[in-house]
Amino acid sequence: MKFIERELKIMSKIEILMVFKVSQLVLAIPLIFSCATQKEVGANTNVITINLFNSIPYCGGAAPTPEMEIPRLEPLKDYVLILYSQNNDGSRGAELKEVKTDISGKITLNLPTGQYQLWLPTKKLSLEEFIKVESPDKGKNYIYKDKECFQAWKERADFSFKVKSDTTISLQYKNRCYMDTHPCLRYDGPYKP
Numbered sequence: 001m002k003f004i005e006r007e008l009k010i011m012s013k014i015e016i017l018m019v020f021k022v023s024q025l026v027l028a029i030p031l032i033f034s035c036a037t038q039k040e041v042g043a044n045t046n047v048i049t050i051n052l053f054n055s056i057p058y059c060g061g062a063a064p065t066p067e068m069e070i071p072r073l074e075p076l077k078d079y080v081l082i083l084y085s086q087n088n089d090g091s092r093g094a095e096l097k098e099v100k101t102d103i104s105g106k107i108t109l110n111l112p113t114g115q116y117q118l119w120l121p122t123k124k125l126s127l128e129e130f131i132k133v134e135s136p137d138k139g140k141n142y143i144y145k146d147k148e149c150f151q152a153w154k155e156r157a158d159f160s161f162k163v164k165s166d167t168t169i170s171l172q173y174k175n176r177c178y179m180d181t182h183p184c185l186r187y188d189g190p191y192k193p
Helices: 002-043 127-133 147-154
Strands: 045-056 072-075 080-086 092-100 106-112 114-119 142-144 159-163 167-174 185-187
Touching: 045 159, 092 106, 092 114, 106 114, 127 147, 159 167
Parallel strands: 045 167
Antiparallel strands: 045 072, 045 106, 080 092, 080 114, 114 159, 142 185
């Protein structure tokens, strides 16, 4: 009889343990499911790091050394651009958000796979306002090109890039000697000897 009582006590402890383990499993299933769902949602986005630079050529008068011929890359700090999706035909799609580089010229984004564009915020202005903002007085040695040049610049993305996976992208504005990156500015002054 004592043997049977002892077996029942052991069985009841085992049953208690089983109930405890089943209850843990019941609590763990939603947690596992939510983690799996989070992973699925996160699987559609990619971490993109964009390093934005000004590429500055050598504009001195003396013959450059091979090292001097390599453009100097300067990070664009606290630089604001507008991020857009890109349509299949290459045109600007939906506006997504305003982005700003940090002090090292870097932007970090979480983006789904696809094509994207970055645009200057001033390109949202009317053509007349755009020309006014993008034509500061540079002095007597500079001439601005015609309205058509500004119209073409206003309608062109500053940068386009494709997102397929987590990656780092380097984008550069190409400076020209004496004219910075302005495509509608022409230098009409003397050059360095």
